[in-house]
Amino acid sequence: EAQVTQNPRYLITVTGKKLTVTCSQNMNHEYMSWYRQDPGLGLRQIYYSMNVEVTDKGDVPEGYKVSRKEKRNFPLILESPSPNQTSLYFCASSYKPTPGTGGSPLHFGNGTRLTVT
């Protein structure tokens, strides 16, 4: 089944303890992106990648790192999590480097709910 898989679905951690949220897609998609969803703020883009070894900052990259060593994987790394990073995180991917180009919509994973205490 074609899908975007995020792990874990739920994560509770403490301030300063490094964590990684994994994201994997099995659709051979060029583009991958991370968003965070907060009430009243919608979906805000953290980082995105238009190809292997190519990553760019979105609108809220502070406190996050990403890597794209392989086409299928795009992990989100929080080196020193803080309570303001408590949020619902979504990974997404699309076939073309530009979401929407040539009928290539953005596909979302199931989300990771992160709580930092």
Place this chain on the structure above:
Amino acid sequence: GENVEQHPSTLSVQEGDSAVIKCTYSDSASNYFPWYKQELGKRPQLIIDIRSNVGKKKDQRIAVTLNKTAKHFSLHITETQPEDSAVYFCAASKGGSSNTGKLIFGQGTTLQVKP
């Protein structure tokens, strides 16, 4: 950078009535405008999209209109049903030679359809 404003933040309608959600964008180079529906506890899913060379697009009970001059686009849902209750997000991006790889979302609209 691009900014997308979405209104209203909440919308309550009676079953069978129409619902309209509006978005404005700031970057005149934006040329792709998708709408996503997010049911409670689930992932956002694309329901309809429109490109800047089209003024209106319809798919059964949902339609999207685009006014490039005013830089706004709207989602119209007719004959609403309880299963239309969800959070709806608009978004905007630039493709082609202006591509930045960014897809910017609005703040979301919570639609409640009362039976």
